[in-house]
Amino acid sequence: ETGVTQSPTHLIKTRGQQVTLRCSSQSGHNTVSWYQQALGQGPQFIFQYYREEENGRGNFPPRFSGLQFPNYSSELNVNALELDDSALYLCASSLAPGATQPQHFGDGTRLSIL
Amino acid sequence: EDQVTQSPEALRLQEGESSSLNCSYTVSGLRGLFWYRQDPGKGPEFLFTLYSAGEEKEKERLKATLTKKESFLHITAPKPEDSATYLCAVHWVSQGGSEKLVFGKGTKLTVNP
Numbered sequence: 001e002t003g004v005t006q007s008p009t010h011l012i013k014t015r016g017q018q019v020t021l022r023c024s025s026q027s028g029h030n031t032v033s034w035y036q037q038a039l040g041q042g043p044q045f046i047f048q049y050y051r052e053e054e055n056g057r058g059n060f061p062p063r064f065s066g067l068q069f070p071n072y073s074s075e076l077n078v079n080a081l082e083l084d085d086s087a088l089y090l091c092a093s094s095l096a097p098g099a100t101q102p103q104h105f106g107d108g109t110r111l112s113i114l
Numbered sequence: 115e116d117q118v119t120q121s122p123e124a125l126r127l128q129e130g131e132s133s134s135l136n137c138s139y140t141v142s143g144l145r146g147l148f149w150y151r152q153d154p155g156k157g158p159e160f161l162f163t164l165y166s167a168g169e170e171k172e173k174e175r176l177k178a179t180l181t182k183k184e185s186f187l188h189i190t191a192p193k194p195e196d197s198a199t200y201l202c203a204v205h206w207v208s209q210g211g212s213e214k215l216v217f218g219k220g221t222k223l224t225v226n227p
Contacts, residue, residue: 043158045216
C-alpha cells in the first residue's frame with residue numbers, strides 16, 4: 001500500500017512569488033485535504049478536495065487555491081507569498097469526504113519565505 | 115478562544131513512568147475525536163478515533179478515553195521510542211451545518227531511558 005507522498009520536501013521563495021506544492025494520495029483514497037502547520041502549532045485546515053471539486057475551506061484567503069486530478073492527486077497553489085506563509089504544508093488523504101474518516105498524512109513540504 | 119486545548123504543552127517522563135495527556139474541547143455536536151502522533155520532520159500518524167463518551171481504544175502502551183468534554187491519552191510504562199508530539203483533533207458540525215476539524219497544539223512527550 002503506497003502512502004501519501006508530497007513534493008518537494010523543502011522550498012525557499014521570496015515575498016510576492018507564487019508556489020505550487022504537489023501531493024499523491026494513498027492508494028484507494030479519493031479525498032485530499034491540505035493543512036498549514038506553523039512551528040509549535042497544530043495543523044490548520046486549508047481546504048479539501050473530493051471528485052476534483054473543493055469540498056470545504058478553512059479561514060484562508062483566496063490566494064490559496066488548489067486542484068485535484070482524476071487520479072486523486074492534488075496541488076496547492078499559493079500566490080503573492082507573504083512572510084507568514086512560512087510553514088510546513090501537509091497533505092492528507094482519506095477514504096471519503098468530510099472529516100469523519102481518519103486523515104493519513106504525508107511528511108509535508110517545508111516552505112520558507114525570505 | 116481556543117476550541118481544542120491540550121495539556122501539558124510538554125511532558126518529560128522516565129522510562130516506565132506512566133502518565134496521561136489531556137485534550138479538552140468546548141464545541142458542541144461532537145462527531146469524533148482523533149489522536150495522532152507526530153515525529154520531528156514527519157507528518158502526523160493516525161492513532162485512534164473516538165466517537166462517544168465512555169468509549170476507549172487501546173494500542174500497545176497507549177489507551178485513549180473520551181468523556182463529554184475531554185479525552186485522555188494514557189501511556190503505560192513508556193519507552194524512549196514513544197517520544198513524539200501527540201496531537202488531538204476534534205470533528206464537529208457548526209450551527210450553520212458545516213463540518214469542522216480543529217487540531218490542538220499538541221503535547222511534546224520526551225521519555226528518558
